[in-house]
Amino acid sequence: MPTKGLASVESRSIALERETDIAVARNEVRAAAVRMGFSIVDQTRLTTVASELARNIIKYAVRGRVIIGMVQDASRRGLRLIFEDNGPGIANTELAMRDGFTTGGGLGKGLPGSRRLVDDFKLESTPDIGTRVTVVRWLIS
Amino acid sequence: MSDEYKFLYSSFITHHSSLLFMVIKIPILKVGRVLIVPIQVDMDDATVLQLQDSILNELERTGARGVLIDISLLEMVDSFIGRMLSDIAAMARIMDARTVVVGMQPAVAITLVELGLELGGVDTVLNVDEGIKLLRGEFVLDGDDAANANEGFSFSGESFHRS
Secondary structure, X not given: OOOOOOOOOOOEEEEEOOOHHHHHHHHHHHHXXXXXXXXXXXXXXXXXXXXXXXXXXXHHHOOEEEEEEEEEOOOOEEEEXXXXXXXXXXXXXXXXXXXXXXXXXXXOOHHHHHHHHOOEEEEEEEOOOEEEEEXXXXXXX | OOOOOOOEEEXXXXXXXXXXXXXXXXXXXXXXOEEEEEOOOOOOHHHHHHHHHHHHHHHHHHOOOEEEEEXXXXXXXXXXHHHHHHHHHHHHHHOOOEEEEEOOOXXXXXXXXXXXXXOOOOEXXXXXXXXXXXXXXXXXXXXXXXXXXXXXXXXXHHHOOOO
C-alpha cells in the first residue's frame, strides 16, 4: 500500500523546447506520481501520457510547456498535466482523436491512446493560436 | 568466471548530446548467433533511432540470426519506442533474423494495451531464458553456437535480473 499518499505536489512548469525535454517531462511526471502515492501502473500510465503529449508539442508545435500539478475535489485528489503550445493548432480535433489518424507520419496513437490512460481528458485547439491538452488521473484511496 | 561468459562487446552506441552533455551507451552483445541488447536506461528519441540503426548494422556485420532485446529495466514504452521495436523486428526479418523482446514489466504491458499498441511482428517472452530458447528453436544452430547461446543465457539470467 502506498505510504506516501498524503504528500502533496507543488505545481510546476516544464519547458518543452527540444527533443530531450520529453525525457525531462517524463521524469518529472513520474516523480510527482510517486510522491502522490500512485500505483506503479498509474505511474506508468501518467509517464507514458507525458511522453506522448510532450512529443506532440515538440513534433507539431516546436515549443510549449507542461504544467504538472495536484487537483482536489470534495473526496479525492488527482494529478493534472496541462500541455500547452502556441503552435499551428489542430484543424479537426474530432479527427485527431481518432485511432490511427496522423498528419505526422506516426502511428496515430498519441492522442486517442493518451485519453484511454487517464480519467479526464480535454483537448482545446484553435488553428494558428495553439493547443492545450489537460489530463487528470485521480488517486484511488 | 570469464570463461563462462564468452561475451563479445561487439559494439557500443554512443550518443552525444551537446545540450545536456549526456552520453547514453547501449551495448549490443553477440552471443553465438544472437545479438543481445540490454536496454538499461531511459532513452531519448535520438538514442532510440540510433539504437535501431546500430542493431541493423550489427546484424549485417555479424550475420546474426536472432535479436534479443531486454526491456526489463524500461519503465515505460510509448508509441515511439513501440514503433521502434516493431520496425526493428520487420527490418531484421527482411535480413533473415528473428526478434524477441523480453522482460516487459506488467505495468508497461497494461499501458501498452490501453495505448492501443500491438507491437506487430514482435515476439515477447517473459525473460532472457525464454527468449534464447525461442530463438534457438527458430533456427538450427551448430554445436558451437548452441554452446555459446547456452552460456549466454545463464549469464544474462544472473546479470540482468532486477533484485
